[in-house]
Amino acid sequence: xxxxxxxxxxxxxxxxxxxxxxxxxxxxxxxxxxxxxxxxxxxxxxxxxxxxxxxxxxxxxxxxxxxxxxxxxxxxxxxxxxxxxxxxxxxxxxxxxxxxxxxxxxxxxxxxxxxxxxxxxxxxxxxxxxxxxxxxxxxxxxxxxxxxxxxxxxxxxxxxxxxxxxxxxxxxxxxxxxxxxxxxxxxxxxxxxxxxxxxxxxxxxxxxxxxxxxxxxxxxxxxxxxxxxxxxxxxxxxxxxxxxxxxxxxxxxxxxxxxxxxxxxxxxxxxxxxxxxxxxxxxxxxxxxxxxxxxxxxxxxxxxxxxxxxxxxxxxxxxxxxxxxxxxxxxxxxxxxxxxxxxxxxxxxxxxxxxxxxxxxxxxxxxxxxxxxxxxxxxxxxxxxxxxxxxxxxxxxxxx
Ligand code: ADP
Numbered sequence: 174x175x176x177x178x179x180x181x182x183x184x185x186x187x188x189x190x191x192x193x194x195x196x197x198x199x200x201x202x203x204x205x206x207x208x209x210x211x212x213x214x215x216x217x218x219x220x221x222x223x224x225x226x227x228x229x230x231x232x233x234x235x236x237x238x239x240x241x242x243x244x245x246x247x248x249x250x251x252x253x254x255x256x257x258x259x260x261x262x263x264x265x266x267x268x269x270x271x272x273x274x275x276x277x278x279x280x281x282x283x284x285x286x287x288x289x290x291x292x293x294x295x296x297x298x299x300x301x302x303x304x305x306x307x308x309x310x311x312x313x314x315x316x317x318x319x320x321x322x323x324x325x326x327x328x329x330x331x332x333x334x335x336x337x338x339x340x341x342x343x344x345x346x347x348x349x350x351x352x353x354x355x356x357x358x359x360x361x362x363x364x365x366x367x368x369x370x371x372x373x374x375x376x377x378x379x380x381x382x383x384x385x386x387x388x389x390x391x392x393x394x395x396x397x398x399x400x401x402x403x404x405x406x407x408x409x410x411x412x413x414x415x416x417x418x419x420x421x422x423x424x425x426x427x428x429x430x431x432x433x434x435x436x437x438x439x440x441x442x443x444x445x446x447x448x449x450x451x452x453x454x455x456x457x458x459x460x461x462x463x464x465x466x467x468x469x470x471x472x473x474x475x476x477x478x479x480x481x482x483x484x485x486x487x488x489x490x491x492x493x494x495x496x497x498x499x500x501x502x503x504x505x506x507x508x509x510x511x512x513x514x515x516x517x518x519x520x521x522x523x524x525x526x527x528x529x530x531x532x533x534x535x536x537x538x539x540x541x542x543x544x545x546x547x548x549x550x551x552x553x554x555x556x557x558x559x560x561x562x563x564x565x566x567x568x569x570x571x572x573x
Contacts, residue, residue: 180572183267184208186257187562188250190271190311192303193217195249197224198559199257202267202572205560209257213249220244224256235259246307247314254318268323269315270566272362272558274304274411276328278353281335283565286312286324294326300353301410303448325569327562332365333358333395333402340404340495356413358395358405360387362558367505368400369561370554374540378550381500384492386485387556388515389506390418390461394485396492404495406488412447414488416481418461421451423484453477463508463515482518489519490526499526501550504542510555516542520551 180202187207189196194214198207209232211224220243224232235255242248257264271286277297284290291312298305312324333356341355364385371379383397392415393407406414406423416422424447432438432446446455454461456477459469463481466474493499508515513536520530527548535542543551567573 180267182263182265183572184261184264185268185270185563185566185570185572186253186266186315187270187559187566188272188311188315189559189562190246190307190314192307195246195253195311196559197253198563199261199264200563200566201264202567205563207559207563208261208264210559213243213253215243216246216249217244220249222249222252224253226260232256232260246310247317250311250314250318266319266322267572268325268566268570269319270325270327270562271308271312271315272329272562273308273312273326274329274359275301275357276326276330276334278334278355280326280328281331283325283327283331283562283569285569286326290326300357303444304411323570325562325566327362327565329359329361330357332361333405336402336404343409354409356405356408358393358402359407359411360391360393360395361402362561363387363505363556364395364397364402366557366561367503367554368397371501371503371552372400374552374554375501375550378501382493382496382498383501383503384489384496384499385503385505386489386509386519387506388415388485388504388509388512391420392417392422392485392506392508394488394492396496398496404492406492414484416456416477416484417452419449419452419454421447421455453481456480463512467512467514478515478518482515485519486523489523493526499528499549501552502528503552503554505554505556510553511538513538516551516553 183202184199187198193216194212196212199209200207206227208227209224213220213222215221222234226232234252238252242252275297294309315324342350367385380399384394386394391411395405396403412420414422432443457466457474459474460466466478504516516535517530520528529544529547530542531544538553540552542553
């Protein structure tokens with residue numbers, strides 16, 4: 174920790190622990206550039222680690238890393254820590270920031286993880302069984318590695334917690350709402366970053382009615398008015414709304430009853446279909462990766478793309494209705510930032526919403542891609558969730 178508020182030799186780590194991956198970024202006490210960033214993928218017997226420095230140059234991992242060290246989250250974190258110690262021997266770690274997918278109804282801002290907070294986060298695991306346990310494994314690994322160092326939780330749900338009741342609830346008996354069965358949203362760290370960027374890029378638009386489309390392997394859209402979330406395409410779980418790489422998106426709950434009653438699938442089997450076998454992969458029977466589908470040119474790949482585009486247009490229309498109109502549409506996430514085709518396809522036939530792309534600017538991945546005369550602005554903004562966590566950590570531990 175800093176002595177007398179002098180943070181000059183301090184740094185802090187940002188961790189994003191998924192089921193089989195650990196993304197990391199190391200920040201100094203000030204500055205937006207990560208000193209080190211990277212990820213461990215396929216945590217297990219075939220674990221792979223890639224770390225780079227602030228200039229994007231590959232950083233060799235610490236010497237003596239043995240096969241099997243990347244077999245668990247804790248092992249992977251230890252390899253990262255030893256690598257940091259090798260390359261930044263004078264740096265003192267003052268805090269660790271964690272991406273936590275679920276903050277439940279109660280947490281609407283980042284906070285230091287106390288034993289009480291940890292218990293609450295563990296109790297929320299049934300709300301996000303495929304994500305929360307891995308996030309918390311990352312917290313435990315960091316607590317074991319850095320006893321006494323503050324661990325800060327930053328929630329993907331927090332950005333959405335102030336949405337009006339009608340966009341927070343389902344049409345179920347009200348006891349479910351009381352139990353916490355609500356529309357939590359997700360991708361909130363990305364939305365927070367993008368609304369912050371919008372305030373800098375276009376303050377007038379940022380004060381207006383904006384839909385942000387975070388289109389990655391996971392995908393959602395959020396309606397934002399004057400920087401505050403109004404409605405999201407994602408609901409109780411990260412399954413709802415848009416079609417995704419392997420997730421189904423919006424579905425009639427009657428289909429789940431059919432799977433249960435007629436196909437006699439167990440809940441685990443249904444979860445596998447909905448989370449891992451659907452979306453772009455399920456429709457194309459080829460890949461969850463949009464680049465692969467764009468290149469494939471097969472009828473089934475085309476159908477998967479058509480469905481992805483249709484769902485995006487429907488959600489956009491619904492969210493614009495919640496805002497009472499639209500001043501700007503912002504594309505983000507791996508697909509939103511990189512796919513000229515998908516941006517063009519989503520925007521085509523939306524002239525009635527004032528949306529009209531400038532094809533040349535779209536092809537150049539310019540920040541502003543709408544046509545000069547268009548009533549509604551369309552932008553591309555590269556998201557940076559780690560930086561949002563970094564800024565929150567600084568604020569929570571008093572570095573900022
Ligand atoms: P995650 O949700 O896992 O963070 P990303 O935001 O990295 O995912 O997005 C991954 C998606 O972005 C994949 O479907 C990938 O194919 C897509 N993508 C990345 N680059 C391109 C590109 N140039 N053209 C089309 N799709 C792309």
